[in-house]
Amino acid sequence: xxxxxxxxxxxxxxxxxxxxxxxxxxxxxxxxxxxxxxxxxxxxxxxxxxxxxxxxxxxxxxxxxxxxxxxxxxxxxxxxxxxxxxxxxxxxxxxxxxxxxxxxxxxxxxxxxx
Amino acid sequence: xxxxxxxxxxxxxxxxxxxxxxxxxxxxxxxxxxxxxxxxxxxxxxxxxxxxxxxxxxxxxxxxxxxxxxxxxxxxxxxxxxxxxxxxxxxxxxxxxxxxxxxxxxxxxxxxx
Numbered sequence: 654x655x656x657x658x659x660x661x662x663x664x665x666x667x668x669x670x671x672x673x674x675x676x677x678x679x680x681x682x683x684x685x686x687x688x689x690x691x692x693x694x695x696x697x698x699x700x701x702x703x704x705x706x707x708x709x710x711x712x713x714x715x716x717x718x719x720x721x722x723x724x725x726x727x728x729x730x731x732x733x734x735x736x737x738x739x740x741x742x743x744x745x746x747x748x749x750x751x752x753x754x755x756x757x758x759x760x761x762x763x764x765x766x767x
Numbered sequence: 768x769x770x771x772x773x774x775x776x777x778x779x780x781x782x783x784x785x786x787x788x789x790x791x792x793x794x795x796x797x798x799x800x801x802x803x804x805x806x807x808x809x810x811x812x813x814x815x816x817x818x819x820x821x822x823x824x825x826x827x828x829x830x831x832x833x834x835x836x837x838x839x840x841x842x843x844x845x846x847x848x849x850x851x852x853x854x855x856x857x858x859x860x861x862x863x864x865x866x867x868x869x870x871x872x873x874x875x876x877x878x879x880x
Contacts, residue, residue, distance in 0.1 A: 755868075
């Protein structure tokens with residue numbers, strides 16, 4: 654079975670500052686990793702994903718995440734945040750190949766302050 | 768393209784009343800379907816998932832049940848709602864055999880009063 658830990662439940666940051674949202678996972682098999690974003694009263698939208706290949710993946714709106722197998726981490730970063738980035742962010746893991754479900758972390762509420 | 772529909776968007780129900788939330792997927796066949804619940808200040812809890820018609824796996828025993836009467840239809844039900852059933856319910860789908868992400872509906876905000 655897989656598990657995901659998001660250590661920070663809330664991250665306040667000032668506009669244009671950098672941010673890192675931490676995600677660690679546990680699995681006995683190879684995994685695929687995902688970051689989702691959720692705006693208030695909406696469903697989850699995929700932000701980025703790691704399936705294989707380059708360990709650094711990027712989204713179209715400036716976020717990036719790096720898969721670190723030795724540290725079992727998949728931290729999300731953005732060098733300069735905007736007010737519109739305020740949302741809840743979920744890290745998720747899926748066992749490669751055979752699993753049929755995603756396991757989610759508990760979420761991190763990112764609040765960008767003016 | 769694939770789309771997922773979930774309704775209603777909001778629902779206020781009295782304690783002890785029944786519940787039926789519906790989710791349908793368009794543009795794909797034989798999806799894996801999921802019901803998640805998101806309580807205030809908490810993450811996503813997987814309630815049920817289904818890999819085919821009539822096949823339901825329950826992750827957490829509780830006051831709810833799920834059914835999949837058609838390939839692309841997934842229903843979440845309760846015979847008698849409890850106050851603790853309040854929350855944000857999300858339907859999602861993935862495609863088995865292709866290791867892609869899950870696609871989510873817009874959610875249903877259920878308030879049991």
